[in-house]
Each structure stands twice: as C-alpha cells, then as structure tokens.
Amino acid sequence: MNLKRKLKAVLGVLVIGAALALCYEVFFWFTHVHEGNARIQTDITNISAQVDGKIESIQVAEGAAVRKDQLLIILYHEDIKLNIQSLQTDLALERAKRARLETEKQAFEIELASKLATQKVKIRAMEQESLAIDGRLKLANKNVTRAKLLVDRKFTPETQLTAEQDRALELEGEATLLRGRISVARQEMEQLEATRSKIAVIENEIKISDVEQTRIEDSIRKQELWLSYRHITSPIDGVVGRIHRFRGEYIEDGVNILMLHDPHLYWVEAYVEESQLRHLRPGQAVLIDLDAYPFEDFYGTVRQIGRITTTEMGIGAKVNGTSRFGGASERVPVRISLDNPPPNLTPGMRADINVRIYDWIKLW
Numbered sequence: 097m098n099l100k101r102k103l104k105a106v107l108g109v110l111v112i113g114a115a116l117a118l119c120y121e122v123f124f125w126f127t128h129v130h131e132g133n134a135r136i137q138t139d140i141t142n143i144s145a146q147v148d149g150k151i152e153s154i155q156v157a158e159g160a161a162v163r164k165d166q167l168l169i170i171l172y173h174e175d176i177k178l179n180i181q182s183l184q185t186d187l188a189l190e191r192a193k194r195a196r197l198e199t200e201k202q203a204f205e206i207e208l209a210s211k212l213a214t215q216k217v218k219i220r221a222m223e224q225e226s227l228a229i230d231g232r233l234k235l236a237n238k239n240v241t242r243a244k245l246l247v248d249r250k251f252t253p254e255t256q257l258t259a260e261q262d263r264a265l266e267l268e269g270e271a272t273l274l275r276g277r278i279s280v281a282r283q284e285m286e287q288l289e290a291t292r293s294k295i296a297v298i299e300n301e302i303k304i305s306d307v308e309q310t311r312i313e314d315s316i317r318k319q320e321l322w323l324s325y326r327h328i329t330s331p332i333d334g335v336v337g338r339i340h341r342f343r344g345e346y347i348e349d350g351v352n353i354l355m356l357h358d359p360h361l362y363w364v365e366a367y368v369e370e371s372q373l374r375h376l377r378p379g380q381a382v383l384i385d386l387d388a389y390p391f392e393d394f395y396g397t398v399r400q401i402g403r404i405t406t407t408e409m410g411i412g413a414k415v416n417g418t419s420r421f422g423g424a425s426e427r428v429p430v431r432i433s434l435d436n437p438p439p440n441l442t443p444g445m446r447a448d449i450n451v452r453i454y455d456w457i458k459l460w
Contacts, residue, residue, distance in 0.1 A: 129375050129451040134366035134432075136386075136445040141332055141356040145171060146325045150346045151353070158339050162330045162356065169353055171326035180319045187312045194305040201298040208295075211288050219281045222274060229271045236264035328353070335359045337443070362437050364396060366449045367406055367427040375453040376401055382432050383450040388441075395435050398451065402429040 149171035156168055243260040246252040334356040341353045364384055368376065376398055384394040405426045432449060 129368060129372045129453055130448070131366045131368055132448045134364050134384075134447040134449045136362055136434075136441060136443055136447060137365045137431075138357045138362050138443045140337070140443065141334065142352045143168060143328060143330075143354050143356060144350050144352050145169070145328060145347055146349055147171070147322065148346070148348050149173075149326060151341060151343050153343055154339060154354070156336050156339075156354075158336050160336045161359075162334060162336060164330055164333050166330045167327060168330050168336075169328040171328070171347075173323055173326040176319055176323045176326070180316055180323070183312055183316045183319065187309060187316065190305055190309050190312060194302055194309070197298055197302050197305060201295060201302070204294060204298070208288060208291060212285070215281060215285045215288060219278060219285065222278045222281060226271065226274045226278060229267060229274060233264065233267040233271055236260065236267050240264050330356060332356060332358060357443060359441075362434050362441055362443075363399070364432040364434055364447050364449060366430045366432060366447075368430050370405070370426045370428060373401065373428055376430060376451060380451055380453070383452075384432070384434065385448040385450070386438070387446040387448075389438055392438070394438070396432045396449075397435070398430060399433050400431040402431075404428070 152170045152172045154169055156162055156166075162168065239260045240257070243252060243257040247254050247257045335358075337355045337357050339354045341347055341351070347353060364382075378398050378400065380398040382396045382398060384396050386392070386394060405428055407426060409429070
C-alpha cells in the first residue's frame with residue numbers, strides 16, 4: 097500500500113508539474129514574443145575591383161584591423177606605369193618644343209626690330225643725301241644758266257659752260273641713282289614688314305603645342321586614374337572578415353576579393369512570425385541570449401520592424417518554419433540593437449530574443 101501511495105504521489109506531482117509547465121508556456125505565449133532563429137548582423141563591405149586584372153598582392157590578412165584609406169589590394173600595373181613614363185617623356189619633349197618656339201619668336205622679333213630700325217635709318221640718311229643733291233643740282237642748273245648768259249655776252253669761254261653742264265648732268269645722275277636706291281630700300285622695308293607674318297605662324301605653332309601638352313596631360317591623368325583603380329584601399333575603419341581571392345588570380349571587375357565589417361557596429365536580426373508582429377513596437381526592451389555566451393544575459397531595443405517578408409527577400413527557405421500552432425507562417429525581419437555587445441562577436445552568430453509584451457495586452 098505504501099508503494100502505491102508513493103506512486104500516486106509521484107504521479108500527482110508529475111501531473112501538477114506538467115500542468116504548471118503547460119500553464120507557464122501558455123502564459124509565456126501570450127505575454128512574450130520569443131524567437132530562436134535570430135542572428136548577429138553587421139554592415140558587410142565587399143571589396144572588389146573597378147577593372148579587370150591580376151592580383152599582384154594582398155596587403156592584409158584575415159582578422160586584421162584596417163584604417164580608412166589603408167591599402168588593401170594591388171593589381172598588376174607595370175604596363176600603366178610604362179605608359180605614364182612614355183607620356184611624361186612626350187610631355188617633356190613638347191614643353192621643350194614650346195620653349196624653342198618661344199625663343200625663336202623672341203629672337204626673330206628682336207632681329208626684325210633691329211633690321212627695321214637699321215633700314216629706317218638707312219632710308220632717312222639717303223633721303224637727307226637726296227635733299228642735299230637736289231640742292232646742289234638746283235645750284236648747278238643756276239650756274240649753267242648764268243654760264244650761258246656770260247658765253248652769249250662773250251664774258252666767259254664756252255669751256256666754262258661745258259664744265260657747268262657736265263657738273264649739272266653728274267648731279268642729275270646722282271640724284272636719279274639715289275632716288276632708285278631709296279625706292280629699293282623702301283621695298284626692302286616693306287618686305288621686312290611682311291616677314292612679321294612669321295611671328296603669327298610661330299604663335300600658332302605655340303598654340304598647337306599648348307593643345308598637345310593639354311592632351312598629353314589629360315592622357316597622363318587618365319592613366320593615373322587607371323593606376324588608382326589598381327591600388328584598392330579600405331573605405332572604412334574595420335576588420336578583414338574574409339579573403340576570397342589571392343595573389344596571382346585574375347579577377348574581373350565587380351568580383352568580391354575580400355570583405356570588411358565594422359567591429360563596433362552590431363545588431364540582432366530576428367525573423368518574427370507574422371502573427372506576432374502586432375505585439376511589437378519600436379522601443380520595446382528585448383532580452384537576448386547568445387549561443388556563444390550561454391550563461392550571460394544581454395539586452396537590446398526593438399529599432400526597426402521590416403516591411404517585407406523573408407519569402408519576398410529570397411531567404412524564406414532558410415528562416416521560415418511552422419507557426420506556434422503548427423501551420424505554415426511567413427516571417428518578417430526585425431532589427432534589434434545590442435546594448436552591451438561582448439568581445440569576439442562575429443556576424444552570423446545565433447541568438448534567441450525574448451520580448452515581453454504583456455504591457456501591450458489589454459486585460460478585460
């Protein structure tokens with residue numbers, strides 16, 4: 097009898113315990129939103145190249161902390177460096193050509209100015225000489241007239257008249273010759289003035305040289321831009337999470353080479369049943385259990401409730417399951433802040449979230 101009483105007592109205790117557990121579960125269902133399929137998330141930055149090329153070196157290792165603008169990856173770029181050197185040589189030659197044209201222009205301007213000044217002085221001297229000869233010629237013609245008068249009156253021999261006529265003819269010849277030389281000098285002056293067009297030609301060549309220098313400089317900048325695409329730097333302060341490609345591999349633009357994340361930016365993303373979303377509000381406190389830290393409690397706050405289901409996101413097969421009552425259920429991502437993240441946290445770690453909602457339930 098005693099054994100039967102003990103068995104009945106044990107069975108009674110078990111039944112009461114099961115009833116209490118069932119009551120607690122039912123109470124828990126109605127007063128909490130609990131999800132065991134949550135994950136630690138962070139912003140992942142996938143690093144890829146903007147151009148095709150072969151990886152020359154990876155400058156960091158997995159797990160290494162990096163600073164913003166730190167060099168991460170170098171693609172093969174010797175061909176671009178050679179192109180830049182060749183263009184810089186072309187630029188130096190073009191600059192030397194322009195300097196030569198400038199010197200040639202200055203020398204020509206100085207030489208032309210000197211020749212024009214000399215020619216002007218020469219013409220003025222001949223004009224002065226011509227005036228002097230014209231004066232002497234007038235005087236010689238007067239002497240001829242006077243000699244004719246004296247010869248007619250028998251006051252002087254005819255030889256004197258002949259001498260005066262010869263003198264006048266000689267001066268007339270000198271005057272004619274000098275006028276011809278002045279005409280030639282003026283024509284030479286006009287020819288020298290015409291050579292000014294050479295200055296315009298040189299100036300056009302200088303302008304063309306300037307355009308060519310600009311073209312070469314633009315080509316150098318373009319090559320330097322292509323070179324910068326082959327030196328890939330970090331866009332953030334972060335940690336190298338994973339390296340996908342290694343030295344010697346040929347990669348195309350847009351292919352992920354490595355991934356970074358910010359070690360100070362974490363949150364929990366839980367995929368909550370659609371039937372439970374009505375109980376959630378931004379600002380609610382959340383109890384978080386991390387599988388990596390089973391004996392510690394962590395806390396957070398509901399920050400954002402998604403506006404699209406996981407099926408529409410394309411991840412429904414991974415996270416969807418049955419509802420609390422066994423039927424199929426859609427789920428919606430809910431972002432929860434992590435107020436006191438522990439060390440060595442890694443994106444993708446599993447977590448359970450527990451949101452107490454009884455404050456939102458109206459009891460009648």
